[in-house]
Amino acid sequence: MLLRRELKKKLNEAPSSLVVITDSQLEQDNPKTLGDALLDIPNVMMEAPDSPVFTRISIRGSDSDQITYLIDGVRQDNYTMSGNRPAFMFADPEMIKQIEVRRGGGSSLYGNGGIGGTIAVTTKTAADLLKPGRDFGAKLKAGYNNDADEFGQAAWLYGRKGPVDAVIGFSHRDGGKVISSSNGKRSKTPRNAQYDSFTSKLSFTPSDDSIFSIGYNYDENKLDQGRTDNEAKYRLKQHRLSGSWEYSSGDWVDLVVNMQYMKLDNKFDGTSYNDEAYFKDKFDSYSINTQNTSVFEFGGTHSLTYGFDASLNKQKATDVYGRPDRSRPKSKGYDAGLFIQDEYAINPYLTLTPVLR
Template sequence: MRTLLLSAGLAALTAAASPALAQTAGRQEATRLPPVSVLATRTETRPDEAPATVSVITDRQIEAELVTDIKDLVRFEPGVSVVSQPQRFGAALGTTGRGGNEGFTIRGMGGDRVLMVIDGVRVPDGFTFGAQSVGRGGYADLDLMKSVEILRGPASALYGSDGVAGAVAFTTRDPSDLLRDGESFGARARVGYSSADEGLTASGMMAGRSGAVSGLLAWTRRDASETETAGTVGGTGAARTEANPMDLTSDALLAKAVWDFAPGQSLRLTYDYFDSEMTADVLSGRSATVTRLLADDTTTREGWSLGWRGEDGPGFDSGGLTVYGQTAETRQYTFEGRTPAVDRTRDNTFDNEVFGVSADATRTLGVHRLTVGGDWSRTTQQGVRSGTVPPAGETFPTSAFPKTDFTLAGVFVQDEISLLGGDLRIIPALRWDRYELETADDPLYPGPRADQSDDHISPKLGVVWWTGDHLGLFGSWGEGFKAPTPSQVNNYFGNLAYGYTSAPNPDLKPETSQSVELGVRLRDLTLFGAEVSGQAVVFRSDYQDFISQQVVSGSFTPTDPAVYQWINFTDVEIQGFEARANAWWDNGVSARFAFAWAEGETTSAGVTTRLPTIDPIKVVLGLGYDEPAGRFGGQLITTWSQAKDAADTDGLGCYAAGCATGDDFALVDLTAYWNITDQVTARAGVLNLLDETYSWWSDVRGVAASSAVLDAYTQPGRNFGLSLALRY
């Protein structure tokens, strides 16, 4: 059915476009205009002018590399990864793979320690309790994005809580992205296919302009099955290494209206909606006593915003004000058929509703460019566990933490000081934040509860110095912080019959970080007949007061139960080196290079061990060609990953069996495009061309080296992707 739909879509697009549209004449597919980052300084800045390491992945790059999700998005980004394990979870125990794409890990730190925003609005927290695991990477569709920015290092001086290790900003498309100058209507349609999961994508968007008003309407639909592995063991039971059968669907909708009511002044109304559903038959979870294990998970996010943006106003060069709201709901339902025990179900939800406002303004005063701003948001967060046949001593429905109002507020100031004719820029920033967790009587929460509030000051200093036209130096120092979540401050679960319980901690402190990086940059340098740009950077980060759930008292007996509590438990040190370079020749040939290495240690109660969340060395080498007239082109990219050193796997809990460290591996990906006309582009790619058997460390860490199901954690073998896009 998917193949039939894909073929019909391709045929329809080709038939509609081919006879009526002129052949392209001189359109260049790969434009080398430098991208622009807003994430790094809150003002439009070229990445090579930013006082930090930031990557900007554009919509063109997303389409060229046949990206379908955030794991694909960072496959050529050393130092950045996404945890996404195979779905091998249980009904009441085990969460492996339940969270999907769990979120970004930047320089060894991930989870809620990386700030994620969609058009400036925070993505909800991740949440794990019992067999429930809610990731953060499934709330948006990349086909609706204009760009994705990835900032390495603390972001709290400009964005507040959560920016301890870095930040990722998703920016959706605008009407102007589809409308050419002088035109009042534009449209785009695309179909795509991926053999790795039999995924079919269909999207369409259109934009129009009438006078001072413009609008955009966009929609994307995805249908897919389970992502294949290199496993060869089928059947049922824990020995299965083939992927469990799954069906995944998602719909994403984006609507925007823009009113340019005066020169340099605009109002923007945005509505976006995303929902996804995953159904799975977890064959690996069957056993002599479990006859069936079925899952049905849904995720929904709905957001709106109303914003004003202005330029050249009284007292400011540019400024903006945005009011927004967002509702995100997840549900994870599991049915477990048991014998001789009674069948049971688990129905777990995790919901977030947020309302907020943000504002900023920029003013140039001589050599100073001042940016000031602030934001306020209130999130109502609740998690409910329900189902049938609850654990002994527990009744359903229940909550692990009380329904909580979580308020974040902050103000910041940044000064970009330009000296030496603009070649030297010194950029200090300072932000004050306050957070409050307010609980109320919640009949579903059986434990004690406590409110909490605190504030924090986050400074940052950056320097960028271009010593000439081609050589630049940069450095930054900054602090980050992350406020405790409602489920960490208040967390209760009691099972006295088995000798354990958990308790709230109203004295829980924020996690904090200090990071420094120093680097050198090249741009527009002619070398071996090519135009070369790149950078190399060294960095060190120190993290304090990591929040971790630990046993704080008790001996695991009914009379002296063990007490679990979220406490500030661990300090971490990470250091590393990263480098990247790009080269372009006039004949259309291009090359790319990227490298990342890091190591880290974690110290708890005076004991120091290696930090296992850091990815091993990764190197990316690419060679591309774009025909000078822009009619066709492609790229060949090789990715090499070093095996994880066994000495770097301390603390994973693999015991004497050791931890799976994998092997060195090299992947070869080949992609190509053909501009059939100026309006129609076909793309194709063969990924993992050499059919390598491999696993990403981020997915396999924690699995014992002696495990008989290591192949279940492998990535797809040789697979291909296709897409056809029509623009009007």
């Protein structure tokens, strides 16, 4: 068992600024999107939680681009766009093991920009899905959601043999008109929304103190909204390839290395009512995060975490004529940092957390 897992806090032991949504809660609430799962958290405001494209989140009054988004420990740098661009994460609720929502800043471990808060998603492995004593399993699911006039289907295969753990799955949702939250009536605006998600994850555990994981995710969202002469069409495709290595040895070494490549294509077409209401975005992101945690006693218990992270982002946008979009010029972004954080438990009731980045 890795030390990092042993140190995970239970919900009733977490500080008041941190909310943890467990897999059992997700199973009970059965959210159709990640945004749906966050609706009941105090000081967290959601806009369009039913749509992966339009979801906007505010934590304690922050803007959506002032929040740090993480999937399996990797910061998702593409979700800081605005307007008709996505500003939220794509994660199939069926594959989410846990969601942590940290309200406000307070951590140097997640990079720059998270002054409003942090949303961290951990995805499932086959070990999380298998029944006791089983090595292989399958899951089929179908349902209808009245709020969105939406049908959904999902299929999963998963197994574990020796040190190898694998899961693969696909889900599809096809919805129509939504019910307005203000009057409880179904919108008269013609609407057709489809969301497809493919997930695969392979983990290898050569020993109790080490684990390697690699995953590939594909998400595609289609939305047609409005009458034929006044129609807006959205198309979004995302590829995400990630890998990680965790190694633990005693109290001094609890090492985690995460890497990710992400490619996102986003297109909006509103030319039926405005010849220039069109854009096409291409976004590529490369990132790495390395950190180690050491636990020791010195006037109390210290949990010292230190490491570095770096990312490279590339973005290119074109207008309806295929020319560079002047509102979103071609650009590159580099971000790198060193960090150190000490959680110093003076006694069972008082913990200090000095940080430096």
